[in-house]
Amino acid sequence: MAAARLRPAPKPGESLDLHASAIVxxxxxxxxxxxxxxxxxxxxxxxxxxxxxxxxxxxxxxDDRIKASAHHGRLVARGHKAILGRIEQRGVGIxxxxxxxxxxIRLIVDLVPLEEAPRIPEAARGLAxxxxxxxxxxxxxxxxxxxxxxxxxxxxxxxxxxxDRGAAADLALAILQRFGCVRSGD
Numbered sequence: 001m002a003a004a005r006l007r008p009a010p011k012p013g014e015s016l017d018l019h020a021s022a023i024v025x026x027x028x029x030x031x032x033x034x035x036x037x038x039x040x041x042x043x044x045x046x047x048x049x050x051x052x053x054x055x056x057x058x059x060x061x062x063d064d065r066i067k068a069s070a071h072h073g074r075l076v077a078r079g080h081k082a083i084l085g086r087i088e089q090r091g092v093g094i095x096x097x098x099x100x101x102x103x104x105i106r107l108i109v110d111l112v113p114l115e116e117a118p119r120i121p122e123a124a125r126g127l128a129x130x131x132x133x134x135x136x137x138x139x140x141x142x143x144x145x146x147x148x149x150x151x152x153x154x155x156x157x158x159x160x161x162x163x164d165r166g167a168a169a170d171l172a173l174a175i176l177q178r179f180g181c182v183r184s185g186d
Contacts, residue, residue, distance in 0.1 A: 014069070014070075014153065015067050015068060015069035015153070016067070016068045016069075016152070016153060017065065017066070017067055018031075018033065018065075018066045018067075018068055019033075019036070019064065019065070019066075020032055020033045020034075020040060020064075020066045020077075021040040021041055021043070021044040021060075021062065021063045021064070021066070021087070022044075022060075022061035022062050022066050022077040022079065022103060022105070023044050023047055023048055023058065023059065023060055023061055023103070024057075024058065024059050024061055024100050024103035025047065025048075025051045025056055025057070025058045025176075026051075026056055026057055026058075027104070028103075028104075028106040028107065029061065029075075029076075029077055029103030029104050029105040029106055029107075030047065030103075030105070030106070030107045030108075030109060031066065031068070031075075031077055031105045031107070031108045031109070032044055032109045032111065033108060033109070033110050033111065034110060034111030034112065034164050035111075035164065037164075037165070038111040038112075038164035038165060039111055039164055039165050039166060040063075040111060041063050041064070041087050041088050041089065041090070042089070042090065043109065043111065043166075043171055043172060044060065044063060044087065045087060045089060045095075045097075046171065046172035047172040047175065047176070048060060048097070049172070050172040050173050050176055051172075051176060054176065059097075059098055059099055059100040060079070060085065060087055060097045060098070060099045060100070061077055061078065061079050061099060061100050061101075061102065061103045062077065062078065062079020062080060062083070062084065062099070063079070063083065063086065063087035063088060064080075064083065064088065065079070065080035065083065066078070066079060066080075067079075067080070068105070068152060068153060069153065070153040070154055070155050073155060074104045074105075074155060075104070075105040075152055075153060075155040075157060076102055076103070076104055076105070077102065077103050077105050078101060078102045079099065079101070084099055084101070085097055085098065085099040105155075105157060106157070106158075107157065107158055107159075107160060108150060108152070108157050108158070108159045108160070109159075109160050109162060109175070110159055110160070110161045110162070111162055111163070111164040111165075111166075112161050112162070112163065112164060113163070113164060114163045114164070116161065117161050117162055117163040117164075118161060147159060147160055148161075160175070
């Protein structure tokens, strides 16, 4: 999200072009940010596959080039029209996948260098410590209490920092389990 942080406060109707991936699971959009080679596409593919295997609706919104815009207090992500439905799988090439044209973003996943990722995510510490002191951020069945918050284009969203270049399938399963989308053993 470095590109987003370098910009001044948004003007009404402003949008951002992000080097990111975006997916939708059920009705919740997930924006995956990180440096080139951090594993954004791998995590997006793994999240889609894990959610689909659990019987959930999951689609690619876009890979590599995402346009984010704020509408009525919600962050909406769209893939670039020239590459809709396409995602790069490192070592394999460009894959064609079913896609959704847009998604309302409910979670930002930042893939960061290992030394910048919390060893125990803040959400896990908060849940273990007792009643949450932060304002809960809940989207249907996704419980975002305890996550740090970030603001993009004036929209406040939960942010999960994970180590980059991690095992995408393991991260995907952990994310979906953490937010109650799949149970352990599903």
